Structures are given as C-alpha cells and as structure tokens.
Amino acid sequence: MNIRTESRGDVLIARVSGELDISTVPYFKKKILDKTESTGINNLVLNLEGVSFIDSSGLGAILGRYRYLKKKDGKVLLVSLKPQVRKIFTMAGMLKIMDSYKNEDEAMNGFNEGRIA
Amino acid sequence: MNIRTESRGDVLIARVSGELDISTVPYFKKKILDKTESTGINNLVLNLEGVSFIDSSGLGAILGRYRYLKKKDGKVLLVSLKPQVRKIFTMAGMLKIMDSYKNEDEAMNGFNEGRIA
Amino acid sequence: MDNHAHITILSKNNNVGLARLSVATFASELDFTLNEIEEIKVAISEAVTNCIIHAYPFEEGLISIGLKIVENKLIIVIEDNGVGIEDIDAVLQPAYSTKDDHMGLGLAFIDSFMDEFTIDSNRDSGTVLTMAKVPEKHKNKKINNVIN
Amino acid sequence: MDNHAHITILSKNNNVGLARLSVATFASELDFTLNEIEEIKVAISEAVTNCIIHAYPFEEGLISIGLKIVENKLIIVIEDNGVGIEDIDAVLQPAYSTKDDHMGLGLAFIDSFMDEFTIDSNRDSGTVLTMAKVPEKHKNKKINNVIN
Ligand SMILES: Nc1ncnc2c1ncn2[C@@H]1O[C@H](COP(=O)(O)OP(=O)(O)O)[C@@H](O)[C@H]1O
Ligand SMILES: Nc1ncnc2c1ncn2[C@@H]1O[C@H](COP(=O)(O)OP(=O)(O)O)[C@@H](O)[C@H]1O
Numbered sequence: 001m002n003i004r005t006e007s008r009g010d011v012l013i014a015r016v017s018g019e020l021d022i023s024t025v026p027y028f029k030k031k032i033l034d035k036t037e038s039t040g041i042n043n044l045v046l047n048l049e050g051v052s053f054i055d056s057s058g059l060g061a062i063l064g065r066y067r068y069l070k071k072k073d074g075k076v077l078l079v080s081l082k083p084q085v086r087k088i089f090t091m092a093g094m095l096k097i098m099d100s101y102k103n104e105d106e107a108m109n110g111f112n113e114g115r116i117a
Numbered sequence: 118m119n120i121r122t123e124s125r126g127d128v129l130i131a132r133v134s135g136e137l138d139i140s141t142v143p144y145f146k147k148k149i150l151d152k153t154e155s156t157g158i159n160n161l162v163l164n165l166e167g168v169s170f171i172d173s174s175g176l177g178a179i180l181g182r183y184r185y186l187k188k189k190d191g192k193v194l195l196v197s198l199k200p201q202v203r204k205i206f207t208m209a210g211m212l213k214i215m216d217s218y219k220n221e222d223e224a225m226n227g228f229n230e231g232r233i234a
Numbered sequence: 235m236d237n238h239a240h241i242t243i244l245s246k247n248n249n250v251g252l253a254r255l256s257v258a259t260f261a262s263e264l265d266f267t268l269n270e271i272e273e274i275k276v277a278i279s280e281a282v283t284n285c286i287i288h289a290y291p292f293e294e295g296l297i298s299i300g301l302k303i304v305e306n307k308l309i310i311v312i313e314d315n316g317v318g319i320e321d322i323d324a325v326l327q328p329a330y331s332t333k334d335d336h337m338g339l340g341l342a343f344i345d346s347f348m349d350e351f352t353i354d355s356n357r358d359s360g361t362v363l364t365m366a367k368v369p370e371k372h373k374n375k376k377i378n379n380v381i382n
Numbered sequence: 383m384d385n386h387a388h389i390t391i392l393s394k395n396n397n398v399g400l401a402r403l404s405v406a407t408f409a410s411e412l413d414f415t416l417n418e419i420e421e422i423k424v425a426i427s428e429a430v431t432n433c434i435i436h437a438y439p440f441e442e443g444l445i446s447i448g449l450k451i452v453e454n455k456l457i458i459v460i461e462d463n464g465v466g467i468e469d470i471d472a473v474l475q476p477a478y479s480t481k482d483d484h485m486g487l488g489l490a491f492i493d494s495f496m497d498e499f500t501i502d503s504n505r506d507s508g509t510v511l512t513m514a515k516v517p518e519k520h521k522n523k524k525i526n527n528v529i530n
C-alpha cells in the first residue's frame with residue numbers, strides 16, 4: 001500500500017496503490033486523517049487507479065472517511081475505478097452516495113460544477 | 118509458460134516466458150523437440166527475457182536440449198538472462214558451456230562469426 | 235487433475251494476503267477467468283478477515299483453510315476455533331454486523347461470488363465456512379450438453 | 383511481529399508454484415530484498431521438487447511446509463513421508479544425483495541461498511529439511527553493533 005497526496009486549492013488528491021484490506025486499512029485511515037487535518041482540507045479525491053484489490057474492509061475505510069468529511073461539509077469523489085474494484089463498490093451501493101469519475105481532471109470539474117450550481 | 122518460435126535460416130529462435138520449473142519442463146522439452154525435429158534445425162537461440170523464475174529442473178531441461186542438439190552438431194545460445202536467472206546459470210557452471218548474449222541480433226552474429234572462423 | 239491442499243495461519247491482519255494469494259494460486263489450476271479468480275480472492279479475504287475480527291476478538295488463534303479440486307469444482311473450507319455465531323440467519327442478512335464500524339457485507343460478498351456457501355457454527359467451539367465455485371466455462375458446457 | 387503458518391500440499395508438479403508463492407508471501411513480512419526473496423523461492427522449489435521426484439517416486443504423497451518468523455529469522459521446515467535418504471553426506475555433494483537425468487544441484491542451491499540448512503532422514507520414514515534465512519539488512523546491523 002502506497003498513498004501519495006497533493007493539495008489543489010481546497011481539494012486533497014490521494015493516489016492510492018496496492019491492496020486495500022484489513023492489513024492496509026489502518027495505514028490508509030491514518031494517512032488520510034493526518035493529511036486532511038494538517039491541511040484543513042475537507043474535500044477528497046481518491047484516485048484508486050493503482051488499487052489492485054479491495055474487499056469490504058477497504059470499502060468500510062473509505063466509507064468512514066466519507067462520513068467523517070461529510071460532517072465537515074466535505075465531499076469524497078472517486079477516480080479511476082478498475083472494473084473489479086467498481087463491481088465491489090456497486091454491489092455495496094456506495095456509488096449511490098459517492099460520485100465516480102474517469103480521471104482527476106473530471107473529478108476537479110465535478111467539484112467546480114457543484115460550486116457554481 | 119509460453120514459448121513462441123521463429124526460424125531464421127538454420128537457427129531456431131525460441132522466446133520463452135513464465136516460470137521454468139518441474140511443472141513447465143515437460144511442455145518446454147516437447148515444444149523445443151517438436152520444433153527442432155519438424156524443421157530439421159539444430160541451432161537454438163533461447164531468448165529467456167520473459168523467464169521470471171528458473172530452478173535446477175529448468176536448468177536440467179535446457180542442458181538436456183543442449184546435449185541433444187550437440188550430438189547433431191548444433192549449438193544452443195542464450196539471450197537476455199535477467200540477473201537472477203543469470204545467477205542460477207552461473208552457479209551451475211552452465212555459462213562455461215553455453216554462450217550468452219544481450220539480444221537476439223548479437224546471438225545471430227555469434228552464430229555467423231562461428232561459421233567464418 | 236484432482237488436487238487438495240491445506241493451509242493454517244495465525245489470525246493476524248498480515249496473513250490475509252497470504253491466504254488470498256495461496257488460494258488464488260491453487261484455484262488457477264482450474265479454468266477460472268481472471269475475473270472469477272478476483273471473486274474468489276474477495277471471498278477468501280472476507281472469510282479470513284471475519285476470523286481475525288469476529289472469531290478471535292481478544293487473542294490470536296488459528297485459521298484453517300482446506301482446499302480441494304474435485305473434477306471442475308473448487309471447494310474451500312475455512313475453519314476457526316473462535317467465539318462462534320449465535321444467530322446464523324441474522325448474520326447472513328446484508329448490512330448486518332455485530333460491530334458498529336463494520337459494513338456487514340462480508341458474508342453477502344461470499345454468497346454472491348461463490349456458487350455454494352454454507353455456515354456451521356457453535357457458540358464457543360467456532361465456525362466452519364464451506365464454499366464452492368465452478369468455472370463459468372464448465373457451467374456453460376453442462377447447459378449446452380442438456381440443450382443438445 | 384512473530385508469525386507462523388503451515389501448508390500441506392500433494393506431491394504434484396503443479397503444486398510447486400503454490401509452495402513457492404505462499405512461502406514468498408509469508409517471507410515478505412521480513413525485510414528481505416527482492417533478490418533474497420528470489421533465493422528463497424529457488425530453495426523452496428528445489429526442496430518441494432525433490433519430494434515430488436525422489437521422496438514419492440511411485441505415488442502421490444503429502445508434503446508439509448512449516449513456516450515461522452522468530453525475530454528477524456525465517457525458518458522453513460519441509461517434510462515428506464517418502465523413501466528417505468540413505469547417505470546424507472553423499473547427496474549433499476554438488477552434482478550428485480541418484481537419477482541419471484538430474485543435475486544434482488538442488489541441495490547445493492538450498493545450501494547457498496539459505497543461511498542455515500540441515501537434513502534429517504530415515505530410510506522409509508521420510509525426510510525433513512530445515513532451513514533458515516535472515517535478511518542481509520539485519521545481519522549487517524548485528525555486525526555493526528559488534529564493531530561499534
Ligand atoms: N468466523 C466468525 N466467527 C464469529 N462470528 C462471525 C464470523 N464470521 C462472521 N461472523 C458474524 O457475522 C456478522 C456478519 O459478518 P459479515 O457479513 O462478514 O460482516 P462484518 O464482518 O462487516 O460484520 C459479523 O458481524 C459477526 O457477528
Ligand atoms: N526429499 C527427498 N527424499 C528422498 N531423497 C532425496 C530427497 N531430497 C533429495 N534426495 C536425494 O538427494 C539427491 C540429491 O538431491 P539434489 O541435490 O536436489 O539433486 P537432484 O534432485 O537433481 O538429484 C537426489 O538425487 C536424491 O537421491
């Protein structure tokens with residue numbers, strides 16, 4: 001599991017790679033929490049292009065970040081879900097509460113459109 | 118294990134990929150034997166660029182092809198050994214009896230030089 | 235072609251990957267597509283994670299993974315000696331979890347991704363999950379045979 | 383950090399990959415370099431192949447692989463209930479093989495790639511190979527400690 005982050009204005013982009021399961025969830029949670037707290041940013045773009053595996057523990061960790069940031073009026077957008085990763089998100093009904101985008105640019109546009117409306 | 122072959126004059130090039138161990142050795146032996154017999158070619162360039170693993174069973178299979186073709190005055194040249202594959206060949210002393218080349222072109226030159234001499 | 239193997243691991247977070255990879259490798263002997271192998275990996279991950287979180291909440295215990303190939307069927311038996319399940323019907327409901335911060339989707343995923351799935355459990359003597367899957371290819375063959 | 387696991391497989395050619403991958407995954411918990419993991423994979427491959435070819439020449443048998451991490455040491459015990467080894471000193475010689483078309487390098491590779499290696503064997507009751515390896519990183523640390 002590797003997570004690289006970058007802030008663009010009031011959006012934190014986190015590029016996650018590796019396997020997201022019970023063994024990596026603690027690192028994932030801590031890394032995202034640290035970064036959102038230290039920057040004070042509440043909007044998160046999760047780029048999952050490099051995620052080769054995810055199970056319900058991984059979904060739970062993402063849902064946890066979503067709930068946490070939502071309380072602070074932030075949003076979580078998903079980017080680059082591989083077919084097998086998308087299937088897991090869909091089965092869990094998570095794409096009903098989080099929007100998913102093809103790439104980071106489209107996700108950034110997604111934030112901006114939300115703002116204009 | 119995947120083996121693609123190509124004949125260039127009196128040289129058979131075999132491009133091997135995958136893991137060369139006891140589970141794939143039977144396929145390797147059969148494929149090389151079939152191709153050398155059906156073409157009547159006794160010179161073999163083994164391109165091992167795609168070989169991600171080899172153990173002494175794999176070495177044994179290559180040595181077996183070497184001995185078989187040597188009896189017919191043929192040669193076996195090795196191409197593109199990855200560091201960990203090269204280490205195994207070196208430890209077994211096999212680079213003392215088989216020449217190894219960086220790429221297929223150099224190996225083909227190796228055959229031609231042998232002929233001029 | 236029939237084969238079997240057995241793996242015992244400690245209920246440590248780090249060992250989920252080992253379980254997943256070993257089972258995927260064993261399963262690859264059959265004609266599963268990459269997609270089907272991914273589904274098997276999710277099922278194993280869920281089952282082993284449940285042993286780690288639910289079966290042995292306080293101390294490490296052993297997780298036993300039995301693997302079998304019989305004709306074209308992959309059979310997986312995952313067993314723990316942990317706390318057991320009180321109400322099996324309840325836990326089988328999607329989104330049901332006895333832990334607040336858990337999604338309750340693990341068993342539902344196993345049920346969707348595997349062709350057969352049963353749970354046996356006794357309070358305090360542990361839980362046995364038995365699951366099986368046949369490559370789609372071979373299922374189609376069977377149906378074709380019936381049609382022709 | 384200490385961990386242990388146990389794998390039992392049938393002596394089938396196809397299972398060598400399973401053994402290799404499982405052990406490599408288990409070993410990756412320690413600070414081994416990719417190169418060291420490759421060495422461990424070769425050692426496992428040789429040991430399991432020997433069980434398949436030599437220990438059970440006529441019918442399939444079980445191969446047991448015990449894995450343990452104690453501090454920074456990976457300990458692997460590979461056991462069969464096969465024919466056993468008559469003369470252990472003899473088989474340990476490089477290029478010695480009791481089979482014509484074999485290179486006799488398997489045990490020599492294990493000996494080079496692992497830090498510790500012992501064989502116990504009894505004619506007809508089987509063979510136990512015990513091997514251990516510590517990541518180079520940690521060996522250097524120890525030496526540095528002694529020097530400083
Ligand atoms: N091996 C097990 N031992 C004890 N209880 C278990 C086991 N597996 C599942 N359970 C119970 O079943 C419930 C549902 O499991 P699951 O669908 O995987 O969701 P989750 O793990 O998110 O709770 C768990 O909350 C737990 O109470
Ligand atoms: N598990 C085993 N059971 C019985 N005999 C074995 C076993 N492992 C090794 N041997 C014996 O040791 C010899 C040397 O083994 P090795 O160095 O691996 O070379 P090779 O497998 O090429 O013969 C074998 O030829 C065999 O006689």
